[in-house]
Amino acid sequence: MFALAREASPRILRALLLTMSDSPRTSVGIDFGGTFVKLGVCRGGDLLETDEPIPTADFNGPAALIGEMAARVAKLQQKYPDICAIGVGVPGLVDFEHGFVHILTNVPGWKHVPLKAILGERTGLPVVVENDANAMAWAEFRYGAGxxxxxxxxxxxxxxxxxxxxxxxxxxxxxxxxxxxxxxxxxxxxxxxxxxxxxxxxxxxxxxxxxxxxxxxxxxxxxxxxxxxxxxxxxxxxxxxxxxxxxxxxxxxxxxxxxxxxxxxxxxxxxxxxxxxxxxxxxxxxxxxxxxxxxxxxxxxxxxxxxxxxxAKYSNEAGIIGNAALAADAV
Amino acid sequence: MFALAREASPRILRALLLTMSDSPRTSVGIDFGGTFVKLGVCRGGDLLETDEPIPTADFNGPAALIGEMAARVAKLQQKYPDICAIGVGVPGLVDFEHGFVHILTNVPGWKHVPLKAILGERTGLPVVVENDANAMAWAEFRYGAGxxxxxxxxxxxxxxxxxxxxxxxxxxxxxxxxxxxxxxxxxxxxxxxxxxxxxxxxxxxxxxxxxxxxxxxxxxxxxxxxxxxxxxxxxxxxxxxxxxxxxxxxxxxxxxxxxxxxxxxxxxxxxxxxxxxxxxxxxxxxxxxxxxxxxxxxxxxxxxxxxxxxxAKYSNEAGIIGNAALAADAV
CATH class of the missing domain: 3.30.420.40 (ATPase, nucleotide binding domain)
Structure with a gap:
């Protein structure tokens, strides 16, 4: 690589660097809805695989549900060891910088939850937490109609x-x-x-x-x-x-x-x-x-x-793709 | 300066660089209205001096009016030789990147005018052309209520x-x-x-x-x-x-x-x-x-x-201050 770098023209090198930085990363998108939590693995806007949806009400409070999310990610990592980040979109107000969920009015018990910290600690992966409508917008901007x-x-x-x-x-x-x-x-x-x-x-x-x-x-x-x-x-x-x-x-x-x-x-x-x-x-x-x-x-x-x-290009899969893209773009 | 740099701690150097990059620059703000063109010299949000307003209708078409603007700037440069840029705010639609005035509905003859190019060529200074309301917003954001x-x-x-x-x-x-x-x-x-x-x-x-x-x-x-x-x-x-x-x-x-x-x-x-x-x-x-x-x-x-x-903090002077600040911030 370095030998090549010494000989290659600046133009070729730039193109190479651009390709490298643009090469799609594999990430998990989690679309956290009031009824189901949907998970999928994405790469460059392609939805490679979706996991079984998790019924939100089956889990009593944030800790149990985040635990299940982490378990699902671990399972997906067996097939996709190159997963580099997780993006979670939630139906409510978040503090993006800290990945903190202020409140989800439609999901009992979800108030003041440091989702990024907990899920990051459980999985060892970088986590991005976003509002669901923002994730949809990002999906369309990055890979969809926009x-x-x-x-x-x-x-x-x-x-x-x-x-x-x-x-x-x-x-x-x-x-x-x-x-x-x-x-x-x-x-x-x-x-x-x-x-x-x-x-x-x-x-x-x-x-x-x-x-x-x-x-x-x-x-x-x-x-x-x-x-x-x-x-x-x-x-x-x-x-x-x-x-x-x-x-x-x-x-x-x-x-x-x-x-x-x-x-x-x-x-x-x-x-x-x-x-x-x-x-x-x-x-x-x-x-x-x-x-x-x-x-x-x-x-x-x-x-x-x-x-x-x-x-919009995407419908039900917008959340998974947008959150996965936000996470991949952030790391 | 360089001797100092070798001996100073990184923290002091950083502070010094920050001060230097933040040290206010002197620039001209031009508030181009339908009735008058108002000019002033600003530094760090302070309006140092205003020039006599130019009655817009006294000049037949863009070339003559831009010529007068350039003459006024040259006069101001005698007193303020450190003027580093000119900002012009116009009452209409501009292409900011190219400093191009699409049309000023209230000023006859102002259609498709490359204001930045002409005024820059006449004065030898960098020129920024902006919509007047944007300039007001920038004045308030940089030095005013915002x-x-x-x-x-x-x-x-x-x-x-x-x-x-x-x-x-x-x-x-x-x-x-x-x-x-x-x-x-x-x-x-x-x-x-x-x-x-x-x-x-x-x-x-x-x-x-x-x-x-x-x-x-x-x-x-x-x-x-x-x-x-x-x-x-x-x-x-x-x-x-x-x-x-x-x-x-x-x-x-x-x-x-x-x-x-x-x-x-x-x-x-x-x-x-x-x-x-x-x-x-x-x-x-x-x-x-x-x-x-x-x-x-x-x-x-x-x-x-x-x-x-x-x-708002500013009233009539918002245009001059905002345009001057936009120009100073751009160079």
């Missing part, structure tokens, strides 16, 4: 709406690691109250349940009785595709609300792209077409022309 | 509402150098149309003219006839201080609108501080007290507890 871009705003649409920001090619976390709460942004200063009393909170309009409620109401106005179960985003998408005008109108309205928030973020951050994942994004053109029209109608040419609005 | 913080959102409230973002200690410009347009963000998805057709644009509620119009209307509802000139933000502030309930109500409403946008930005960016300058900020507690109450009511404890809402 690959090659610099400024990416990621949204995950489900029961609530999470978000993550990659700015100037880096994860942006904010002062208290609480940035990216797009679902709490207001689209109406006199609107419906969100979880924190925040009027007009986006997720009170475009969360899965709220979309269903809105659809039920629109059908009722047309004297058609439907239940919430008949109006899930998936079923409204099917109805719209089958030519149902009311269902199509519901998607247009969802696009108006979502587009209002997206255009505000675009004015503020002038990003390359919004990457949208989760159930609502599955509606495809039904949501993306009116959404793009709405956002364009709300922006200057300068901001709009450089903007992409993209469906 | 000093020592990492994530600062600056707002300038006047006819329109400009903004600038300092994130992780760096100016954040966005993909097309168009970030920070807080005045265009929507606070009402069904609201008043902004300049770009964007519904609910904040500045259509809290721009100086819009505040006056709103006050006239509130007085009219109470059967009091007032003109727009009697309802400038300054006069409404005087009236509120003198105990006028309607004027006070107007400020509360302005705080509600502004607070809606600020809380949305806080959810998205989780910053250390908002720094608010311009005419509206002059109303002091009349605006800041209800604004803080509103923003607190819209945020989680986690985001609110670390957040400051501060009046």
């Amino acid at each position: 690959r090659g871009l610099q400024n990416v705003v990621a949204l995950t649409m489900g029961t609530g709406i999470g978000g993550g920001l990659v700015l100037n090619g880096k994860m942006y976390r904010g002062t208290g690691c609480a940035a990216g709460e797009i679902g709490q942004m207001s689209i109406d200063c006199d609107g419906k109250a969100g979880h924190y009393g925040n009027l007009g909170a986006l997720e009170k309009y475009t969360g899965n349940k709220e979309i269903a409620e809105h659809a039920v109401q629109r059908y009722a106005e047309a004297h058609i009785t439907k239940t919430l179960e008949e109006c899930t985003p998936k079923k409204i998408a099917e109805a719209a595709k089958a030519g149902d005008d009311i269902a199509r109108q519901v998607w247009d309205e969802v696009a108006d609300w979502l587009g209002t928030a997206i255009s505000s973020i675009a004015w503020l951050l002038n990003p390359d792209a919004f990457v949208i994942g989760g159930g609502v994004a599955q509606a495809g053109d039904l949501i993306f077409d009116p959404l793009k029209r709405k956002v364009q109608s709300m922006l200057s040419t300068v901001v709009w022309e450089r903007l992409q609005i993209l469906p | 000093r020592g913080l990492q994530n600062v959102v600056a707002l300038t409230m006047g006819t329109g509402i400009g903004g600038g973002l300092v994130l992780n200690g760096k100016m954040y410009r966005g993909t097309g150098c168009a970030a920070g347009e807080i005045g265009q963000m929507s606070i009402d998805c069904d609201g008043k149309a902004g300049h770009y057709g964007n519904l609910g644009a904040l500045e259509k509620y809290t721009g100086n003219k819009e505040i006056a119009e709103h006050a006239v209307q509130r007085y009219a509802e109470a059967h009091i006839t007032k003109t727009l000139e009697e309802c400038t933000p300054k006069k409404i502030a005087e009236a509120a201080k003198a105990g006028d309930d309607i004027a006070r109500q107007v400020w509360d409403e302005v705080a509600d609108w502004l607070g809606t946008a600020i809380s949305s930005i806080a959810w998205l960016l989780n910053p250390d501080a908002f720094v608010i300058g311009g005419g509206v900020a002059q109303a002091g507690d009349l605006i800041f007290d209800p604004l803080k109450r509103k923003v607190q009511s819209m945020l989680s404890t986690v985001v609110w507890e670390r957040l400051q809402i501060l009046p």
Whole structure:
């Protein structure tokens, strides 16, 4: 290697170094959800293997669950001895620098848990702890729809709406690691109250349940009785595709609300792209077409022309891939 | 110096180097407005001297005006031979990297002007060209109300509402150098149309003219006839201080609108501080007290507890100081 270095041209050496630093590392991604903890081994954005999900409720408190995570990692290490780091994404507020979990409101007993310290001690590996929406954003930025871009705003649409920001090619976390709460942004200063009393909170309009409620109401106005179960985003998408005008109108309205928030973020951050994942994004053109029209109608040419609005590449595997990538990129 | 270096301890050397690299540099700040071009010499945030303002309309096109800027800089260099750079802030869209002015809608003839190249060639000094709101943000971050913080959102409230973002200690410009347009963000998805057709644009509620119009209307509802000139933000502030309930109500409403946008930005960016300058900020507690109450009511404890809402330190001199600082920090 050193003999080669003495003889090789600086250009070749640079290329060699670049390849070395870019050669994909193997890491474990852990997607810690309220119901299941999902684990997988990744390399350069490829999900090599997923382990059986761990039912979160089967373990009484953090110590037991972290112990199980460590045991699973040890098992994976037998097959992948080159695992170099672990990334864990959690559904709640973390202190990224210390890998400390402040609180997981949906997981009993998870309050003030030094997850990075404990899991690192149990496995002997470097551990990165991140908010789950940030991990999803990183997956899309590094290997997904936002690959090659610099400024990416990621949204995950489900029961609530999470978000993550990659700015100037880096994860942006904010002062208290609480940035990216797009679902709490207001689209109406006199609107419906969100979880924190925040009027007009986006997720009170475009969360899965709220979309269903809105659809039920629109059908009722047309004297058609439907239940919430008949109006899930998936079923409204099917109805719209089958030519149902009311269902199509519901998607247009969802696009108006979502587009209002997206255009505000675009004015503020002038990003390359919004990457949208989760159930609502599955509606495809039904949501993306009116959404793009709405956002364009709300922006200057300068901001709009450089903007992409993209469906996420990853779905369920985003957490594992994003956390694994965050860990691999950090070591 | 080198003899000292050989004998000094590494700790002392480090301190010495730090002092040297932090020692304030002398630079020129140029605040390019639609009416006047203002120039000043700054050092470490101190405005050492301001030159006579140049009436923008006195010069026919970019070449002549840039020539005058260069002549003024040459004059200032006689007194301050250590001037090391020039920063120019312009009221419009720039390409920061190339110091290129795309267009200044309020200055005839300013379209596609390579300002950095021309002014640099004329003066022989490094030139930085920035958007004016970004320069104001940098002044507050480096030497003003946001000093020592990492994530600062600056707002300038006047006819329109400009903004600038300092994130992780760096100016954040966005993909097309168009970030920070807080005045265009929507606070009402069904609201008043902004300049770009964007519904609910904040500045259509809290721009100086819009505040006056709103006050006239509130007085009219109470059967009091007032003109727009009697309802400038300054006069409404005087009236509120003198105990006028309607004027006070107007400020509360302005705080509600502004607070809606600020809380949305806080959810998205989780910053250390908002720094608010311009005419509206002059109303002091009349605006800041209800604004803080509103923003607190819209945020989680986690985001609110670390957040400051501060009046700007600088007013008219913000442009000169910010541009000078951007230039000094860049060389």
